[in-house]
Amino acid sequence: MARPTIRPGGLRRRLVVAFVLVAAISAGSLAIASFLLVRQARLQGSLNARAAEARQDLILATAIRFPEASGFVAAYEQPGTHAVLVFPRSRTVASNPQVSPAIPASLRGIVSDGKLGYERFEVSGKPYLVLGGKVPGSAAQLYLLFDEASVQGNLSQLRNTLAIAWLGVVLLAALIGRALALRTLEPVARASEAARLMADGRLDTRLPAGPSDEFGAWAAAFNEMADALEAKIAELVAAQERERRFTANVAHELRTPLAALVAEASVLSEQRDQLPDPARRPVELLIADVRRLRTLVDELMEISRLDAGTEPVHHRVVDVRSIATALISARGWQDKVAVRGGPLTLATDPRRVERILANLIGNAIEHSGRDITVRTGADGDGGWVEVADGGPGIPAEHLPHVFERFYKADSARTGAGTGLGLAIALENARLLGGTISVASDVRGGSVFRLALPLGAGPGGRPPAPQDEAGAVSER
Amino acid sequence: MDERLLLVEDDASIREIVSIGLTAAGFRLVTATDGRDGLARARAGEFDAVILDVMLPSLDGFEVCREIRKFSRVPVVMLTARTDLVDVVVGLESGADDYVKKPFELPELIARLRAVLRRTSAPAEAAPILAGGLDIDPAGFSVRKDGSEIALTATEFRLLLELARRPGQVFTRELLLQRVWDYDYLGDSHLVDVAIGRLRAKVEDDPSHPALIKTIRGVGYRLDRT
Numbered sequence: 001m002a003r004p005t006i007r008p009g010g011l012r013r014r015l016v017v018a019f020v021l022v023a024a025i026s027a028g029s030l031a032i033a034s035f036l037l038v039r040q041a042r043l044q045g046s047l048n049a050r051a052a053e054a055r056q057d058l059i060l061a062t063a064i065r066f067p068e069a070s071g072f073v074a075a076y077e078q079p080g081t082h083a084v085l086v087f088p089r090s091r092t093v094a095s096n097p098q099v100s101p102a103i104p105a106s107l108r109g110i111v112s113d114g115k116l117g118y119e120r121f122e123v124s125g126k127p128y129l130v131l132g133g134k135v136p137g138s139a140a141q142l143y144l145l146f147d148e149a150s151v152q153g154n155l156s157q158l159r160n161t162l163a164i165a166w167l168g169v170v171l172l173a174a175l176i177g178r179a180l181a182l183r184t185l186e187p188v189a190r191a192s193e194a195a196r197l198m199a200d201g202r203l204d205t206r207l208p209a210g211p212s213d214e215f216g217a218w219a220a221a222f223n224e225m226a227d228a229l230e231a232k233i234a235e236l237v238a239a240q241e242r243e244r245r246f247t248a249n250v251a252h253e254l255r256t257p258l259a260a261l262v263a264e265a266s267v268l269s270e271q272r273d274q275l276p277d278p279a280r281r282p283v284e285l286l287i288a289d290v291r292r293l294r295t296l297v298d299e300l301m302e303i304s305r306l307d308a309g310t311e312p313v314h315h316r317v318v319d320v321r322s323i324a325t326a327l328i329s330a331r332g333w334q335d336k337v338a339v340r341g342g343p344l345t346l347a348t349d350p351r352r353v354e355r356i357l358a359n360l361i362g363n364a365i366e367h368s369g370r371d372i373t374v375r376t377g378a379d380g381d382g383g384w385v386e387v388a389d390g391g392p393g394i395p396a397e398h399l400p401h402v403f404e405r406f407y408k409a410d411s412a413r414t415g416a417g418t419g420l421g422l423a424i425a426l427e428n429a430r431l432l433g434g435t436i437s438v439a440s441d442v443r444g445g446s447v448f449r450l451a452l453p454l455g456a457g458p459g460g461r462p463p464a465p466q467d468e469a470g471a472v473s474e475r
Numbered sequence: 476m477d478e479r480l481l482l483v484e485d486d487a488s489i490r491e492i493v494s495i496g497l498t499a500a501g502f503r504l505v506t507a508t509d510g511r512d513g514l515a516r517a518r519a520g521e522f523d524a525v526i527l528d529v530m531l532p533s534l535d536g537f538e539v540c541r542e543i544r545k546f547s548r549v550p551v552v553m554l555t556a557r558t559d560l561v562d563v564v565v566g567l568e569s570g571a572d573d574y575v576k577k578p579f580e581l582p583e584l585i586a587r588l589r590a591v592l593r594r595t596s597a598p599a600e601a602a603p604i605l606a607g608g609l610d611i612d613p614a615g616f617s618v619r620k621d622g623s624e625i626a627l628t629a630t631e632f633r634l635l636l637e638l639a640r641r642p643g644q645v646f647t648r649e650l651l652l653q654r655v656w657d658y659d660y661l662g663d664s665h666l667v668d669v670a671i672g673r674l675r676a677k678v679e680d681d682p683s684h685p686a687l688i689k690t691i692r693g694v695g696y697r698l699d700r701t
Binding site: 255256257258259260261262263264265266267269270294297316317351 | 486488489492493495496499556577578579580581582584663693
């Protein structure tokens with residue numbers, strides 16, 4: 001039976017992932033937006049301050065001429081501030097020879113138009129804000145370089161702080177999401193545990209009454225279902241038990257009158273020759289019917305004992321083949337049944353094996369009456385005995401039912417059997433930890449195969465040879 | 476023939492038909508309808524065998540059997556309506572020699588009766604056997620241990636004799652069933668186990684650690700030579 005597999009925790013994982021995603025996206029966009037805003041404000045602020053400074057410096061630089069250039073630019077040199085004086089088509093003078101960048105053409109273009117221009121770029125690995133303007137009354141252009149390392153440093157610190165905060169929010173969201181998912185799904189986990197327990201037969205399992213939310217209502221419905229199920233199953237078990245007891249009681253109550261009948265019939269049987277002719281045949285029929293009744297009651301008793309589960313099993317090391325041979329000769333079946341195969345030594349209950357084989361062979365004789373072969377053999381799992389007949393076989397539609405009680409393949413046929421023989425054989429085989437299977441062909445007859453374990457009984461019990469004083473009290 | 480039997484059975488039909496059948500088979504029969512009556516008759520008269528139903532009013536078959544064993548070695552065959560193993564074992568432990576399950580056919584009961592009666596008749600050989608500190612006298616149906624007589628029932632005596640004839644040899648339960656109980660095929664090996672238990676209780680110094688009659692696991696029993 002194919003059932004959809006449930007990955008435990010799948011839903012929980014999905015809930016946590018969704019929670020984390022929502023938190024990561026919202027916290028991330030908030031962080032990025034605020035970073036951008038702050039960055040914009042800082043850079044603009046820095047530019048405004050520097051631009052005012054540059055304008056003043058340009059006014060001071062009026063009418064500079066080339067020969068005074070070195071001294072002139074040196075006046076601007078301060079920590080973090082440098083100046084570069086550019087004479088178009090001639091030369092460039094820097095206040096600090098280490099900070100003497102090539103001024104990009106775009107900036108030079110703006111400046112040569114007479115405007116105050118700026119650009120940010122890196123000079124020898126450091127961020128600079130470069131402002132430039134035309135020196136009034138001269139062709140020279142003055143560029144002031146302001147070190148923006150501190151601004152950029154502040155900004156990257158802010159960025160790191162925001163990134164760490166974002167990571168923290170995501171982690172927190174994962175933890176909270178997990179806790180929430182656990183809390184939310186806990187009733188579901190409890191319900192599936194309860195359902196599993198019920199499936200294992202613990203019908204008294206109930207869910208604790210939860211809060212009055214959806215899960216609470218669900219738990220109440222589940223409990224109602226469990227109540228109904230438990231009551232129904234208890235009812236069925238009781239009915240089955242009543243039926244079983246009834247069968248046992250009927251069989252038992254039939255015993256005493258039957259015991260008298262059997263004894264009476266056996267006395268009549270001995271006196272048959274002295275009976276007047278008109279009475280002889282009815283007496284013979286009576287005797288045969290008493291025998292049939294006896295078999296039926298015996299088998300009813302046996303099957304109700306098997307149902308009660310109180311049947312003892314006494315394991316001994318025995319040769320199954322010789323059990324078969326002995327029972328065949330004891331019942332006078334030698335002419336009808338051939339035994340093949342070697343000895344089969346197993347630790348099992350010889351009386352039950354005898355019972356099973358007698359039923360299988362008896363069944364073969366009843367339904368076929370010819371070409372009956374009993375074979376013994378062993379395989380990896382244990383030993384087997386096959387009872388094959390050359391009879392008419394069992395139609396396929398009846399095959400699955402042959403071990404059912406009182407099942408008869410042909411409802412019109414009134415065979416000699418009670419209809420319990422195969423059911424009893426199967427119950428006994430199970431008691432020994434074995435099984436019986438059947439294969440049939442409407443042309444080639446039927447084969448019943450009894451498979452028995454090599455040693456242990458159904459409970460994995462090691463074969464217990466009967467020992468000292470306690471040998472017979474095993475129940 | 477002409478053995479006297481006591482039949483204790485409460486069901487009138489069964490009592491009557493068994494009487495008819497056994498009388499026809501040549502036995503002389505005394506019947507009783509309940510446990511007390513049966514026990515009183517067993518005390519009063521000499522019987523060759525007792526047939527005892529288990530389910531009896533006033534005193535059940537097991538009780539009657541235990542009481543009979545206190546004063547007599549007479550062979551007892553139980554009629555058990557219940558085929559529960561426990562009943563069979565309890566019946567045998569109370570001292571019964573054999574049992575027949577109800578319903579039974581009369582030839583079956585007669586065969587079991589003849590078998591228990593055969594056990595009480597003198598065995599073929601008469602020479603006393605000395606084995607394991609026991610002095611067994613087949614002719615006198617007596618066993619002595621350290622000079623004092625041990626009271627064995629006919630079944631227990633036959634069982635001991637069978638084992639003592641070949642000390643050291645292992646007897647399977649099937650063989651013992653055949654030789655002692657006259658079962659020709661897979662009878663109930665509990666008969667053997669319970670009888671061995673009763674025999675040990677009488678002849679062993681410590682029945683829970685038998686020194687004389689040993690169990691050979693998975694095979695059967697053996698009387699040690701010692």
